[in-house]
Amino acid sequence: MQTSAPGVTFLERHEGVVLKAYRCPAGIWTIGAGLTAASGVVKPRAGMVISRAEATGLLQKALRQNYEPAVKRTMPGAKQHEFDAGVSFHFNTGAIGRASWVQHWIDRNWGRVEHNLAAWNKGGGRVLPGLTRRRAEEYDLLADGDYGTGPARVEAGLATMVVELDRAELDAAHAGFKALGYNVGDSDLGFTIGGVRAFQRDHDLTVDGIVGRATLSTLQRMLDARAKAKQPAAAAAVGGTESTVQAGAEIDPALAWVGPAILTFAALFALWLAWRYRDAIAAKLAPRFPKLARYLWSI
Structure with a gap:
């Protein structure tokens, strides 16, 4: 069978x-x-x-x-x-x-x-x-033996929804799009087709105004990249506190390595993030450096 x-x-x-x-x-x-x-x-x-x-x-x-x-x-x-x-x-x-x-x-x-x-x-x-x-x-x-039908939902002016989102999921997606700078409206039925197409175009997706697995996965990935990008900066800030010690204060030689080590870790972590989320960097570079963005999307 x-x-x-x-x-x-x-x-x-x-x-x-x-x-x-x-x-x-x-x-x-x-x-x-x-x-x-x-x-x-x-x-x-x-x-x-x-x-x-x-x-x-x-x-x-x-x-x-x-x-x-x-x-x-x-x-x-x-x-x-x-x-x-x-x-x-x-x-x-x-x-x-x-x-x-x-x-x-x-x-x-x-x-x-x-x-x-x-x-x-x-x-x-x-x-x-x-x-x-x-x-x-x-x-x-x-x-x-009920296979159902599950027709795609289409509303005037809104993107076609091929996945079902409850209200909490819809609100989270609305907030995510807006956090990334995309105006997708605030309808409780979905997202404006113009906002979705703009997001798809900027992230090397098929520009079809359809909200499905690819669009939502890319949205989550871009939000993850945005959140993780803040971590190296926080680590660097911690490592840089050594420079704020009052003039004339002595630093324990046994701890002198801590600040440089944190800064080095932050730099290496930033490089790793840049590689892991190179598609997010490509989306940022695309308007001014389309060839570089295309290369980053290809690897």
Whole structure:
């Protein structure tokens, strides 16, 4: 048994499909339905663009190689829609072999299946609304064969939303865009299409006015770079306190190395950050030095 066409569509709807390679918040090149080089089916690189059909084909190949075999072993005798739900869960968590809801599914104890499946809704130690919604839809698929529809939301003047954000997530994204200097409005339905396109253009993304995985991942990455950039400056300030010692005051020779060491560490840390977040630097340089920015985006 393999994932059905509706099952692939269900998974793509939840994962999002990006046709131009982008860096995830951790800096790993990603394309399609969240595929990285670790998938074994593609090696995303700067500037890589694929078609929609290629994205689906790569996802199907990754499922056959890396996910479907485990679901076959763990869910013997599954009907097609049950198998598809298991694949979606395993693709997202990698935990089909240890998830307690599976045994309850084997026992046909649907109340426990729903309860235990819903528990897989946390990331970083906190409940994530997006995962709560996904687990609920996976249960509907598992129990009732309901693949859902999930049409993209389009509002006049606003960017198309292909991921669902709750109010807290939406507010955080609004604040993030504005902190980076992009006016995306303050609608509780989304972001202005002009602001989103400006952000996409400045960060070497596909300028399509669609808010999905690539745009939100890049937003988070730029905010992370902004926050981390303040750390070397803080360390340098600490290291520089030696110069504020009152004239004539003696410095313990055993501690004389501390200030220079902190400054050296701050400088090395700043260089490491500059390399790790070179795409953020490229976005800043692009208006005046487009060739240099293009080079930084390419490595």
